[in-house]
Amino acid sequence: MERIIASFVSALRENGIRVSPGESLDAVQALALCGMEGRKSSRQLLRLTLVKNVNDIPTFNEVFNRFFSRFKFVDPQNEIADLMDAAIINMEGEFNYLDQLPGDDHDEGGPLLKLDSDINPEDLAELKSLTEIDPDDTEGMEIVVQMKGYRGKAKKAPRPTRRYTQNPLTIELNKSNSVQMGITFTVEEQIAMQDVVSRMMMRLRKDMKRMKNNQNRGKLHVIKTIQKNYRHDMVPFQVALRRKRREKPRLVVLCDVSFSVSHASRFMLLLLHTLQNQHLDVRSFIFNREIAEITEMLANMPVNDLMEAIDVGDIVDLDENSSFGQVFLAFKKRYLENLRGRPAFIILGDARNNYDEANDWVLDEIREKARYMLWLTPEERDTWSRGDCLMDIYGAYCDKVEVVKTVDDLSLVVEDLLRDIYADHADPIDRKRLLEAKAAEIYDSKDYYTRGAGGNSEPVFDPAGRSHW
Amino acid sequence: MITEQVVKDLLNTSGYIADEAIATAVFLALHMEKPILIEGPPGVGKTGLAKALSSALDFPLVRLQCYEGIDEGKALYDWEYGKQLLYTQLLRTQLDTYLSVSADLREAVERLSAEESLFFSKNFLVQRPILRSFLSEKRSLLLIDEIDRSDDEFEALLLECLSDFQVSIPELGVIEAKRKPLTILTSNGTRMISDALRRRCLYLYIGYPELDREVAIVRAKFPDLCETLARRMVEFLRKVRELNLRKPPSVSETLDWAQVLSILKATQLTPEVVANTVGVIAKHQTDLQKVTELATQELSATWNG
Numbered sequence: 001m002e003r004i005i006a007s008f009v010s011a012l013r014e015n016g017i018r019v020s021p022g023e024s025l026d027a028v029q030a031l032a033l034c035g036m037e038g039r040k041s042s043r044q045l046l047r048l049t050l051v052k053n054v055n056d057i058p059t060f061n062e063v064f065n066r067f068f069s070r071f072k073f074v075d076p077q078n079e080i081a082d083l084m085d086a087a088i089i090n091m092e093g094e095f096n097y098l099d100q101l102p103g104d105d106h107d108e109g110g111p112l113l114k115l116d117s118d119i120n121p122e123d124l125a126e127l128k129s130l131t132e133i134d135p136d137d138t139e140g141m142e143i144v145v146q147m148k149g150y151r152g153k154a155k156k157a158p159r160p161t162r163r164y165t166q167n168p169l170t171i172e173l174n175k176s177n178s179v180q181m182g183i184t185f186t187v188e189e190q191i192a193m194q195d196v197v198s199r200m201m202m203r204l205r206k207d208m209k210r211m212k213n214n215q216n217r218g219k220l221h222v223i224k225t226i227q228k229n230y231r232h233d234m235v236p237f238q239v240a241l242r243r244k245r246r247e248k249p250r251l252v253v254l255c256d257v258s259f260s261v262s263h264a265s266r267f268m269l270l271l272l273h274t275l276q277n278q279h280l281d282v283r284s285f286i287f288n289r290e291i292a293e294i295t296e297m298l299a300n301m302p303v304n305d306l307m308e309a310i311d312v313g314d315i316v317d318l319d320e321n322s323s324f325g326q327v328f329l330a331f332k333k334r335y336l337e338n339l340r341g342r343p344a345f346i347i348l349g350d351a352r353n354n355y356d357e358a359n360d361w362v363l364d365e366i367r368e369k370a371r372y373m374l375w376l377t378p379e380e381r382d383t384w385s386r387g388d389c390l391m392d393i394y395g396a397y398c399d400k401v402e403v404v405k406t407v408d409d410l411s412l413v414v415e416d417l418l419r420d421i422y423a424d425h426a427d428p429i430d431r432k433r434l435l436e437a438k439a440a441e442i443y444d445s446k447d448y449y450t451r452g453a454g455g456n457s458e459p460v461f462d463p464a465g466r467s468h469w
Numbered sequence: 470m471i472t473e474q475v476v477k478d479l480l481n482t483s484g485y486i487a488d489e490a491i492a493t494a495v496f497l498a499l500h501m502e503k504p505i506l507i508e509g510p511p512g513v514g515k516t517g518l519a520k521a522l523s524s525a526l527d528f529p530l531v532r533l534q535c536y537e538g539i540d541e542g543k544a545l546y547d548w549e550y551g552k553q554l555l556y557t558q559l560l561r562t563q564l565d566t567y568l569s570v571s572a573d574l575r576e577a578v579e580r581l582s583a584e585e586s587l588f589f590s591k592n593f594l595v596q597r598p599i600l601r602s603f604l605s606e607k608r609s610l611l612l613i614d615e616i617d618r619s620d621d622e623f624e625a626l627l628l629e630c631l632s633d634f635q636v637s638i639p640e641l642g643v644i645e646a647k648r649k650p651l652t653i654l655t656s657n658g659t660r661m662i663s664d665a666l667r668r669r670c671l672y673l674y675i676g677y678p679e680l681d682r683e684v685a686i687v688r689a690k691f692p693d694l695c696e697t698l699a700r701r702m703v704e705f706l707r708k709v710r711e712l713n714l715r716k717p718p719s720v721s722e723t724l725d726w727a728q729v730l731s732i733l734k735a736t737q738l739t740p741e742v743v744a745n746t747v748g749v750i751a752k753h754q755t756d757l758q759k760v761t762e763l764a765t766q767e768l769s770a771t772w773n774g
Contacts, residue, residue: 022668023668026671034473034493034496034497040489041473041489044489044490044493045497047490048493048494048497048672051672052664052670053672054674230550337658338658338660340659340660365715
């Protein structure tokens with residue numbers, strides 16, 4: 001039995017469920033305790049002990065059905081099929097009861113299996129040489145059938161390795177941006193981004209330092225002070241103050257990776273990767289039609305490997321049309337409840353919904369959870385109302401919509417956002433100082449032109465009531 | 470030996486209608502002495518399971534409600550500084566006589582430090598929920614409620630307690646549980662629980678119950694509500710859950726509604742009844758509207774037919 005559990009666990013692991021050795025031991029113990037009374041109860045036992053996440057339950061059911069189902073063998077030479085059957089029965093032994101029970105609604109029939117014809121009886125124990133084939137594929141020449149069996153995961157049509165741009169705007173952008181647009185980043189690009197980010201963090205840190213001292217100071221913590229001065233007979237030599245929590249700025253980034261915005265999302269991802277090392281709590285998601293979280297991958301994978309994985313479509317399918325409505329809905333379902341604190345949201349995308357349902361009410365709910373919502377789009381304002389672009393609808397829910405076209409734009413926008421978040425936590429005095437510093441920066445004449453259309457063109461209201469003229 | 474069926478029947482008698490997954494989980498937790506981590510939408514009876522279990526198995530319930538900022542002083546143990554201080558004051562004369570026999574200061578210090586452990590003994594230890602359940606003479610039921618509200622640090626603190634059922638107190642050493650409590654953790658999923666904690670627990674997901682079980686739950690709580698009305702009610706609520714509401718009604722809302730209907734002595738589910746009592750099932754303004762609309766659609770159709 002232990003062997004069967006072990007191979008079942010490895011099947012689970014192959015399907016992306018993380019199972020620790022301790023948990024497989026639990027499973028064995030649980031099966032021993034409850035006895036094996038039927039397929040349904042065994043599935044329950046295994047699920048209780050091996051699966052620790054709701055989202056993994058469908059995968060588990062699928063793997064369970066595939067693993068513990070009667071295999072049917074398709075093979076021209078019957079001897080091997082018989083041998084195989086014998087081996088399986090031998091191996092399953094007490095697991096015979098796992099045959100399908102009628103009326104069990106979670107079950108589906110097991111897949112048909114294909115045997116390699118040069119199989120050794122020793123190999124049978126490992127069950128390694130089994131490959132799945134489609135029931136429709138069993139006809140035709142043997143070699144064809146075998147070839148089909150081998151294709152396995154590579155069933156998807158090959159994709160061009162380099163993305164092409166569809167949007168005339170982006171083609172133009174590419175021209176101006178004389179750097180060749182590969183999928184992966186060159187060393188120079190990475191260094192440049194690190195440079196941008198470190199400059200950004202330096203500027204921020206300068207402001208933060210000013211606030212830090214004030215921020216930590218709090219009221220007297222009476223109990224802790226008494227405890228601390230207990231040995232001094234309650235004479236408060238040492239004072240314990242309540243620490244204010246210093247919150248990390250929390251960010252949630254949703255990044256469109258479809259072709260039309262690939263040039264912008266590329267840099268966004270690089271920026272995120274570089275930011276990951278800083279003192280920030282960032283959760284990153286990418287989407288096209290489906291959405292996936294890449295926070296872990298950004299932290300642990302080399303950025304170029306990640307970019308390639310995204311480009312091949314391993315993480316989200318890139319062949320589909322992007323749909324913001326679907327993505328928002330999926331995001332609400334899967335992640336919105338799990339967000340801690342009040343994060344700032346950054347959404348990067350062109351809001352081109354391919355005429356799908358807008359689902360803009362989800363943004364309203366996200367807004368409730370978010371401290372701040374920022375939409376970044378690579379398209380100029382003039383094009384927002386053309387075609388399937390829903391920028392005007394989505395933009396209404398955001399605190400700010402910014403046009404970003406270069407790395408510098410992007411870093412300026414993110415820096416502003418971080419500064420806003422820090423300012424939110426700061427003491428009133430610091431907040432005022434920070435905002436003043438920011439205001440001065442916006443009206444820096446040099447800055448005005450480099451910031452694109454995002455800059456504020458309205459005159460400032462002077463609280464003293466004096467006219468600017 | 471308690472089998473799964475016995476667990477199920479026990480829970481039934483205390484008014485909790487369990488399905489097989491729940492019964493199996495409880496059975497395993499009892500025998501493997503492992504905590505159960507229960508997740509699921511709010512109001513499906515996660516805490517209710519713990520309460521029902523404690524009364525069914527006659528385990529005293531020790532409840533620890535988690536919140537942001539909870540620490541070991543609130544969850545495990547604390548020293549009673551006031552009492553320690555009071556005792557030193559009161560025992561001053563005894564101490565004087567006790568120490569007066571010593572020849573010099575060095576000897577006095579040695580004598581005193583020999584008795585040091587007196588002041589850091591269990592007498593001065595305040596037992597917080599986890600330690601209290603560990604030290605209980607009878608096997609107890611430890612409910613760690615809404616673990617997702619606590620901080621990551623607190624979760625890490627729980628790891629030792631939950632895997633080995635012991636508490637390390639620097640002054641006293643390791644205190645092991647006398648009887649390992651049946652431990653239940655609940656989470657609403659407002660934050661992901663770390664894998665380390667999940668690994669130490671059995672994992673049970675309680676979703677919305679099936680039609681028959683929900684009817685049975687209603688019938689168990691309100692036996693005077695007639696069967697057909699209960700069924701109509703539950704069927705309607707199941708449709709409401711599919712409406713994509715901000716806060717879909719859960720089992721606790723079903724029970725509230727059943728109570729309201731039995732107080733109002735309603736015999737039939739009509740759009741008017743729903744409109745009058747909609748505040749019990751929908752908790753947002755936009756939801757109210759959707760539910761009343763559904764009621765006019767669904768219920769008047771059957772009314773006419």
